[in-house]
Amino acid sequence: MTSHSLFTTRKAVLLLNATRTQRRMKHSTAFITTPIYYVNAVPHIGHLYSSVIADTLKRYYALKGFDAYLCTGTDEHGLKIQQAAAKNNSSPLEFCDRVSKSFRELSDAANISYTSFIRTTEPKHAKAVAALWTELEKKEYIYKGKHEGWYAVSDEAFYASNQVQETIDEKTGEKIMVAIESGQRVEWTEEENYKFKLSAFEEPLLKWINDNPTAIVPSNRKNEVTQWIKAGLADLSISRLRSRLDWGIPVPNDPSHTIYVWLDALTNYITVNGYPWITNGTQNNKIINAWPADVHVVGKDIVRFHAIYWPAFLMAAQLPLPKQILAHAHWTMGKQKMSKSRGNVADPFEVMDTYGVDPVRYYLVRDGGFADDGDYTEDNIIKRYKDLAGQLGNLLNRSTAPALNPEGTIPVTPKKLDARDETLHTKLTSLPDIYEQSFEAREFGKGLSAVFDMLAEANKHFQDNKPWDLVKDPSQKERLDQVLYYAIESCRVAGILLQPVLPSKMDTLLTRLGVPIDKRLLTNAYPQQQEIEIPLGENKEPVLFPRLKK
Structure with a gap:
């Protein structure tokens, strides 16, 4: 894709977003x-x-x-x-x-x-x-x-x-x-x-x-x-x-x-x-x-x-x-209806105290049942917590860490689309519409799954391009910036879309990326045209999802 065609695509996306807003x-x-x-x-x-x-x-x-x-x-x-x-x-x-x-x-x-x-x-x-x-x-x-x-x-x-x-x-x-x-x-x-x-x-x-x-x-x-x-x-x-x-x-x-x-x-x-x-x-x-x-x-x-x-x-x-x-539908435990007499109940206050409010919210929305009952297990809460930490928290930390991002900025948007970035770029561009369609259909799990499919690709992209090697070679500065741009952009898009489910954690993430409050709407979740480097924001929490104590 040429630089001109990429710009034309961005312009079309901006016009489409304006139409959606109206x-x-x-x-x-x-x-x-x-x-x-x-x-x-x-x-x-x-x-x-x-x-x-x-x-x-x-x-x-x-x-x-x-x-x-x-x-x-x-x-x-x-x-x-x-x-x-x-x-x-x-x-x-x-x-x-x-x-x-x-x-x-x-x-x-x-x-x-x-x-x-x-x-x-x-x-x-x-x-x-x-x-x-x-x-x-x-x-x-x-x-x-x-x-x-x-x-x-x-x-x-x-x-x-x-x-x-x-x-x-x-x-x-x-x-x-x-x-x-x-x-x-x-x-x-x-x-x-x-x-x-x-x-x-x-x-x-x-x-x-x-x-x-x-x-x-x-x-x-x-x-x-x-x-x-x-x-x-x-x-x-x-x-x-x-x-x-x-x-x-x-x-x-x-x-x-x-x-x-x-x-x-x-x-x-x-x-x-x-x-x-x-x-x-x-x-x-x-x-x-x-x-x-x-x-x-x-x-x-x-x-x-x-x-x-x-x-x-x-x-x-x-x-x-x-x-x-x-x-x-209802939550069961061990495929049986929760009941105090059976001893298979979960205290919502205790669960949130153990795993954190936002991870529990995410688990309930991601795995809860509508047509059929969902089976509640703390093992599955832990699994979802690890998804959050490994896919999103880890990518945020690595892409904003001084070792790879010593200037502490979000790089400018690449002038042209590199073939190595095409798969991730496509996922980022299509994600907001998939997410919106899923939420409108009340298929919340499907919408959240799409976000984490994109994050899985973003982590693969980061791993494949080895920014820890690029940072050692001054001649690779432009490519390093492109890799960091896509990693940070993936975190930004995910952060905007995950706000309804993880409001507190995503506020922390978006603040870390310096995203203004008025730029956190669905229309802002499409890839943005960024002409200059932007400083990262305040790092309120060094680790977004700390290691669980249990």
Whole structure:
């Protein structure tokens, strides 16, 4: 490739990047949510996984130049909370205060960049729930009826007869009924309650799913939801008698009933956006702030609530629907579901303390399951840590070390493409698009794998060209600069693309390379035209990924 053609290619890339930027700015807001976590028990690795996925998405949209928002928080009403508080000789609110604090601490420890932390015990949330209930009632989608059927306290959910099955309790040997979907015990209940006309939304829900192929991801979850709807939707109980459940938000104008926990909990996503949207006493058609959500990140066990109940509530209230529900699978250990009784649980605080926050985040995003469960092992965390240290940390140290880079600079862009650099140059040029396509498809592991494929080539390129020999020969200065340029450029590109997953470590790396804060966007991840040598930045940490103690 001639110098002129290489320059022309660079010019084309810059123009393409400008076009990408203009296109993205038309959709300048992104709103991502985690599920709000139920406070009947302390956080586990599954909670951390949901939060890290959501935070990765929020940071990814910020990387693209969006104003990105992330909502997380805690779900604090319901019978399980009422029972757990009594068991701990505590009032429900005192119990919620304590456990909710542990979830906020987990978010802070994991560097989750939330913009809202909602608690369903907040007055503004009670106001939003009451407003949504009133709107559904006004539109005649709520009626008072009698419920006879199966109820799972653990799931806070009612189930139809075709959603339960008989099984044997492993501990007692007695025959019990359980929910097929969750495996949780159900009891037959009969009580008066309010119902939502969910049956009216079978066709609208199917049309929404068919018209929006990525509304529910991955495809196996979408197929599950479609099958559930086609099997028929019964009207949904949305209240409990207050004599049975008093820890919750009262039904407007009927204090003898408590609003069912899922209508309560799901409303949090619009509470944080300022619902009810009222201006001068009238409904404001302009949806303020960031609603609708771009992505609801949820676990596969709560897909039904988010992909059927929640869209139906929103349709009934004539509110915009979320753009995507991203349902991840679970983490197992030894191919078995994590359980305290089995002793196969991982404390997220301990794991991050042992291996570092960013490496654990990277492991979860790289190896976590969406269509299928991921199997958690600390051996695999160590393997991923070594990838980070060996592929990225080592290349950064070698290419910026005074022994090979005595001037402490990033060399100028080569004037022409040397045949010895062509393979790496091609990988660097194509990587940002591969990465973006993978993240848009929610194939995070694929996108991260592409980054490390490039780094593997960069390390091979560095090794093959032997800069430690080039530095000894003054006549090889130009070639040494070319080799260092490609090594440092590989670190810079990787550093930009890995920010959503490893935000702290990549800030250190990019600072080490002297990359300004405003030059760390996705559009900056393409090979850059650099006419003069640029000094390296501050070396905050001599070793990016220190040797593990264990």
